Amino acid sequence: FDGLYPAYVALIRFSPRHLHPFRILAGLGDCNVCWSEDIYRSFGGLGILTQINLNKMSRGNWFMFEELIMGSGTLCHRCIQPNLQLSGGVELDASRLFRDKMYQQHGLVQPIVREKSSSEKRTSHDLLLAYVIDNQRFTSSDRTEINAAITEINNYTNSYLNKTLNSTTKLQWPLVHVSYLSYNQMKTLNLSSIQINSTPFNFQSSTYELSENDFIGQLKIFRQMDIHITGPGTRQMYQTFLSDGSVTINLGGIRPFGTENTERAYSSYLEQYMTSGTPYIKGLYYPINERHKGIKKNEVIKLIRQASQIILQGFSLPVNARDNLAPDGQLFVEMCENDKEFCSLVTMRTDDKHLACLDIWIEDFVHEHHQWQLEGFIDNGRNITCPFNHSLLHELREKYGIKHKQTNH
Structure with missing residues (x-):
């Protein structure tokens, strides 16, 4: 996602080229286990050209490209925007375009379209599918609590499914089935054992056209997923593949x-x-003032039930971007609106800006950790300071109800 999405956003800006097949020039090294190479090849439609191969082929040769689109400016994946949105996701509709193309190029039916409300094409008795994606940040205690929450919700659902339900049956909670998954569990059928020789004109085995890689298996699960549950990090990168609503x-x-x-x-x-x-x-x-105590079963149950209720009650589409932020994210946006020098410091990528100020994680800033301390942070004998209005930050922490301990520094 980190490399492919920004490249596609750059292409969207030269519409309608993003709707046509294209070749990807990728900075991939020699690797026998890099599954992302296959995704790049499928996504563009015309395959990939690796930089390492281009370098080898260019010795003594010149190549002319009719068109070459390179770079993404400040629309990179980790280029923080003043509105704290994924670059191009809303204003260019890039999240949806990226999702739809990914499904299309992998031969999958695109997710259900819902235009105005999450409740479209659903009924109050639908069984919603929720998936907890394993995360390296989960502790053994976290996993125990999560599994206990899964058991309680599934037991409730199964108790109703084992009865004869009709449209007049009153449900206390929506019906949800929760599964716990690790990406390495999402495996597809391996056809490599079938011996079919390639031809002189087709270097790939004929089984390639009928084989599904693990990523396709993951997309199939995401296409039917109603509720996606995980922690921070790489596991967050797949949420753009969820269906509307x-x-x-x-x-x-x-x-x-x-x-x-x-x-x-x-x-x-x-x-x-x-x-x-x-x-x-x-x-x-997860409640911002509770997470430091570890994940608890009852909080997970509350979140899953809240998610299922708002889906079936019908939340409005498109969702307001600011409403999709956690309290500290909303604080950051307001901080950016009121402290313009700070906002420029963390969002404008110019040579005079210190990398430590551009490499911002919102929670570190909100809790004045390391370079966000008033007195700065010593790194290899050098003091690194990213100045901003600390008094305003303290006021906004109060406004958004974010508890802070001085020991966080």
């Missing part, structure tokens, strides 16, 4: 890393800009 639940993590169950710990959602930049889904977050 779905909900993503960010269970959060702990920063600084390794401070679980200490006074220094604070809640961390990391890639919440992914959610605010995906207007066809709704984002929910």
